[in-house]
Amino acid sequence: MASRTIVDIFVPCFVDQLFPDTAMNMVKVLEKVGCEVRYNPNQTCCGQPAFNAGFFNEAREVADKFLDDFSNETSHYIVAPSASCVGMVRNAYQDIFVKSSKLVKYRAMQKKVYELTEFLTDVMGITRIDGASLAGRYTYHDSCSALRECGIKEGPRALLGNVRGLELVEMEDSETCCGFGGTFAVKFEAISTAMAEQKVDNAIATGADYIVSTDSSCLMHLEAYIKKQNKPIKTMHIADVLASGW
Known part of the structure; x- marks a missing residue:
């Protein structure tokens, strides 16, 4: 039996607080296409609000936590229902970790972060959700x-x-x-x-x-x-x- 694709989901803070149904529907869709969905309840924010407002030290603290929450020895994908947060992790984190001892750890995680639709189309090769x-x-x-x-x-x-x-x-x-x-x-x-x-x-x-x-x-x-x-x-x-x- 073929192994299922394991996905660690990241639910952005504003989605968690204001649009929880969207997060649940992301899980519903991922499970529909055969993924095994995992959720780390310790997760919080990607740090984008602080970073965009110029509070880089505070953003680095949140980014450090994100890295700890989502780094592991496996090749699990990290999927979020927000291109904004994915863009933060994929791009802005490069500035945050560029001179850090955690840069190698970040680079490994960076390759695994996807927005929901690009994960479905680019990784899973899916353009149709049956029954939608x-x-x-x-x-x-x-x-x-x-x-x-x-x-x-x-x-x-x-x-x-x-x-x-x-x-x-x-x-x-x-x-x-x-x-x-x-x-x-x-x-x-x-x-x-x-x-x-x-x-x-x-x-x-x-x-x-x-x-x-x-x-x-x-x-x-x-x-x-x-x-x-x-x-x-x-x-x-x-x-x-x-x-x-x-």
């Missing part, structure tokens, strides 16, 4: 982290293209930032809100029922604007879409 179905039209938001830090673009669309009942309608400027940017949304509220307005207006112009993305942080930002302005569209994380209908 959702009626309606969707437009896709390419998050900055997914597109620019992780090079993710076609994989999510391929997976969504095989969801029964779902139709893609591309929006104008799908690759433009939604305006969230973590603390950017707090420090530059007016600019951030204007960017969300533009993104939502572009999505609505397509006639789509849903805005779908790999990143709950982007969707949280857009959902807040949608609800406040009572706009006729919904947001869905791709893990929630892939887990629908079965």
Whole structure:
């Protein structure tokens, strides 16, 4: 009997606190495609909020913990439902550990970290989740982290293209930032809100029922604007879409 692919999941802090169903749906999808899913309850944050705000010492402490939580002697993959956090670990950690004695340990872990959709398409070779179905039209938001830090673009669309009942309608400027940017949304509220307005207006112009993305942080930002302005569209994380209908 062939061994199952072992996956250690990383559930980002904001997903854990605000979107736990998305984390559970990621597990549901991974198990559906034959993975053995493992979860280390000691995990917390990747350190991105501190790093982006310029608190490098504090970010290093969190990164050290992440490295300890997810380093082992096996070849387990590390999968997260957030390209933003994956981009942090895959890219920013290089700066954090560049002069550290832990650099070799980090390099070994770096190769194993994947966002959910790229793990499904690039590692597992899967573009269809059996039974996935959702009626309606969707437009896709390419998050900055997914597109620019992780090079993710076609994989999510391929997976969504095989969801029964779902139709893609591309929006104008799908690759433009939604305006969230973590603390950017707090420090530059007016600019951030204007960017969300533009993104939502572009999505609505397509006639789509849903805005779908790999990143709950982007969707949280857009959902807040949608609800406040009572706009006729919904947001869905791709893990929630892939887990629908079965």
